[in-house]
Amino acid sequence: MKMKKTPSRICVGCGEAKEKRSMVRIVKSADGTVSLDGTGRKNGRGAYICKSSSCLEHAIKNKGLERSLKTSIPQEVVCLLKEEMGAVEAR
Numbered sequence: 001m002k003m004k005k006t007p008s009r010i011c012v013g014c015g016e017a018k019e020k021r022s023m024v025r026i027v028k029s030a031d032g033t034v035s036l037d038g039t040g041r042k043n044g045r046g047a048y049i050c051k052s053s054s055c056l057e058h059a060i061k062n063k064g065l066e067r068s069l070k071t072s073i074p075q076e077v078v079c080l081l082k083e084e085m086g087a088v089e090a091r
Contacts, residue, residue, distance in 0.1 A: 009048040012064040013055030023048040024088055026081065028069040034077050036084040045069055049085075056085050 007020040025037040029044040037046065047068035049055050059065040066073055 011050045011055055011059075012047045012068050013049050013057070013059035016050070018050065020048070022051065024051055024085070025049075026065065026069070028071055032071065034069060034071070034073055034081070036081060036088070038088075051085075051088055053082065053085050053089060056081065 008017045009020050009023055010017050011023065020040075025040045025042075025046045025048055026034065027037040027042045027044040027046045028034050029042065035042075045068075047059075047065055049059055049065075056065075060073070060078055
């Protein structure tokens with residue numbers, strides 16, 4: 001029997017390759033809004049981050065998130081992403 005391949009993605013913050021299901025997707029939609037994608041199915045350009053605030057901080061600090069999404073991210077959106085990431089970590 002064939003083994004089923006599990007998809008992996010690289011974290012924009014720490015640069016580690018991990019299983020897709022163990023990561024959180026941040027998406028930039030067609031209208032330019034940036035948000036956390038809990039389902040992983042929203043339309044738009046996406047970037048993956050580990051489920052930790054430290055990876056999010058690192059991705060913002062080194063502008064990896066902006067490079068991946070090909071847009072600048074306003075400070076209000078950064079604060080919103082940090083709050084949402086805190087909720088994800090609490091789960």
